[in-house]
Amino acid sequence: xxxxxxxxxxxxxxxxxxxxxxxxxxxxxxxxxxxxxxxxxxxxxxxxxxxxxxxxxxxxxxxxxxxxxxxxxxxxxxxxxxxxxxxxxxxxxxxxxxxxxxxxxxxxxxxxxxxxxxxxxxxxxxxxxxxxxxxxxxxxxxxxxxxxxxxxxxxxxxxxxxxxxxxxxxxxxxxxxxxxxxxxxxxxxxxxxxxxxxxxxxxxxxxxxxxxxxxxxxxxxxxxxxxxxxxxxxxxxxxxxxxxxxxxxxxxxxxxxxxxxxxxxxxxxxxxxxxxxxxxxxxxxxxxxxxxxxxxxxxxxxxxxxxxxxxxxxxxxxxxxxxxxxxxxxxxxxxxxxxxxxxxxxxxxxxxxxxxxxxxxxxxxxxxxxxxxxxxxxxxxxxxxxxxxxxxxxxxxxxxxxxxxxxxxxxxxxxxxxxxxxxxxxxxxxxxxxxxxxxxxxxxxxxxxxxxxxxxxxxxxxxxxxxxxxxxxxxxxxxxxxxxxxxxxxxxxxxxxxxx
Numbered sequence: 159x160x161x162x163x164x165x166x167x168x169x170x171x172x173x174x175x176x177x178x179x180x181x182x183x184x185x186x187x188x189x190x191x192x193x194x195x196x197x198x199x200x201x202x203x204x205x206x207x208x209x210x211x212x213x214x215x216x217x218x219x220x221x222x223x224x225x226x227x228x229x230x231x232x233x234x235x236x237x238x239x240x241x242x243x244x245x246x247x248x249x250x251x252x253x254x255x256x257x258x259x260x261x262x263x264x265x266x267x268x269x270x271x272x273x274x275x276x277x278x279x280x281x282x283x284x285x286x287x288x289x290x291x292x293x294x295x296x297x298x299x300x301x302x303x304x305x306x307x308x309x310x311x312x313x314x315x316x317x318x319x320x321x322x323x324x325x326x327x328x329x330x331x332x333x334x335x336x337x338x339x340x341x342x343x344x345x346x347x348x349x350x351x352x353x354x355x356x357x358x359x360x361x362x363x364x365x366x367x368x369x370x371x372x373x374x375x376x377x378x379x380x381x382x383x384x385x386x387x388x389x390x391x392x393x394x395x396x397x398x399x400x401x402x403x404x405x406x407x408x409x410x411x412x413x414x415x416x417x418x419x420x421x422x423x424x425x426x427x428x429x430x431x432x433x434x435x436x437x438x439x440x441x442x443x444x445x446x447x448x449x450x451x452x453x454x455x456x457x458x459x460x461x462x463x464x465x466x467x468x469x470x471x472x473x474x475x476x477x478x479x480x481x482x483x484x485x486x487x488x489x490x491x492x493x494x495x496x497x498x499x500x501x502x503x504x505x506x507x508x509x510x511x512x513x514x515x516x517x518x519x520x521x522x523x524x525x526x527x528x529x530x531x532x533x534x535x536x537x538x539x540x541x542x543x544x545x546x547x548x549x550x551x552x553x554x555x556x557x558x559x560x561x562x563x564x565x566x567x568x569x570x571x572x573x574x575x576x577x578x579x580x581x582x583x584x585x586x587x588x589x590x591x592x593x594x595x596x597x598x599x600x601x602x603x604x605x606x607x608x609x610x611x612x613x614x615x616x617x618x619x620x621x622x623x624x625x626x627x628x629x630x631x632x633x634x635x636x637x638x639x640x641x642x643x644x645x646x647x648x649x650x651x652x653x654x655x656x657x658x
């Protein structure tokens with residue numbers, strides 16, 4: 159099936175989408191202030207004109223491409239676009255100040271490639287097994303699975319679990335607007351035919367992520383400057399030798415943590431950096447320009463990103479904000495993410511998986527010979543980038559349903575998103591519950607119909623019971639890892655690391 163996927167992935171149209179996604183993703187990762195989540199949100203409606211396979215190939219390429227490119231500003235400017243890039247700053251920026259920014263970028267690209275391939279190989283073997291077992295799911299199992307998915311709010315809660323729960327409640331309330339899944343009657347429409355159709359998912363995502371990020375950049379008067387010279391791009395044999403074991407360890411850590419729903423790339427990159435520092439014979443060099451301090455977190459970061467496709471495809475559970483938007487993209491295309499995806503849409507899944515092998519190879523060639531170009535792009539004035547993003551947001555929000563109301567919704571939620579970010583209210587729980595809320599409600603109604611209103615059916619069925627136990631275990635693990643990550647982030651902020 160994988161070979162059949164490759165035969166489809168190498169067709170001109172799919173190759174073009176993989177290359178375009180890799181290029182745009184790297185571009186997005188390089189530019190401070192525009193992350194993969196915002197880029198996918200902006201381009202999601204644009205992909206509506208494409209076939210589902212081509213659209214998801216491009217969006218997936220943007221995601222893992224941005225994880226590659228995110229190291230550029232972290233190393234050259236000490237400005238990580240996401241928390242997962244903070245460990246790369248710790249040694250990448252000191253290397254850049256020493257004139258070794260080029261080798262650091264080269265090691266980052268190689269580590270990202272190796273870990274990305276490792277993650278996709280794992281996807282080939284793990285995802286079908288998970289999906290095959292999940293075909294035994296009924297409404298009670300789906301309801302338990304949605305409960306499991308909602309445990310993501312802990313790892314995505316930011317600094318306050320209470321805020322995350324409140325935001326999740328807001329997201330579910332917004333999902334209630336429109337037609338009820340069981341009654342078919344409009345809810346919370348207040349007599350408006352527009353509201354009876356519900357709030358558009360893409361408009362909310364564009365507003366909360368893309369427009370809010372532009373407003374945040376304008377407030378900060380965001381400008382970028384490149385420090386010094388980057389030096390030669392290709393790392394020496396000594397650098398490669400020192401980095402091989404850290405890449406391997408970081409990739410393994412990142413892959414297995416990426417399998418856990420709710421475990422973010424930030425957690426794996428911090429843990430990989432900590433483990434590498436403890437395993438090093440010269441731990442005192444970390445923080446001063448150790449090449450291992452770049453290789454390990456970059457490998458962990460990208461392995462986690464690739465491994466995140468396993469629970470997404472096989473269980474329908476997104477483990478990060480970009481994957482949550484990809485989940486929305488699958489639903490928009492009419493593809494049901496979860497157990498039946500491999501059975502009903504096997505050619506689509508295997509073509510996307512094969513394209514990820516090709517996309518990772520493309521990214522290696524993009525990130526090594528073209529580092530000089532990405533360095534130039536960091537000089538693009540934000541005054542040019544911001545209005546371009548706003549124009550794309552307007553077009554994207556309008557094009558879904560050809561409705562100005564959706565544009566107004568996007569800008570309204572853009573203002574809300576800006577306020578949420580400014581006062582540190584986590585946005586992802588809102589999106590997660592907005593997406594999963596209707597699925598949770600529908601599976602709950604079906605479960606209650608099966609059991610005549612008896613909730614003990616969830617405990618009587620082995621699979622649903624096992625999922626609920628797993629949810630409790632992962633909730634406990636996520637809370638512990640989240641506390642550890644937050645503690646580490648606070649320590650790095652005290653040391654002067656700028657986390658965007």
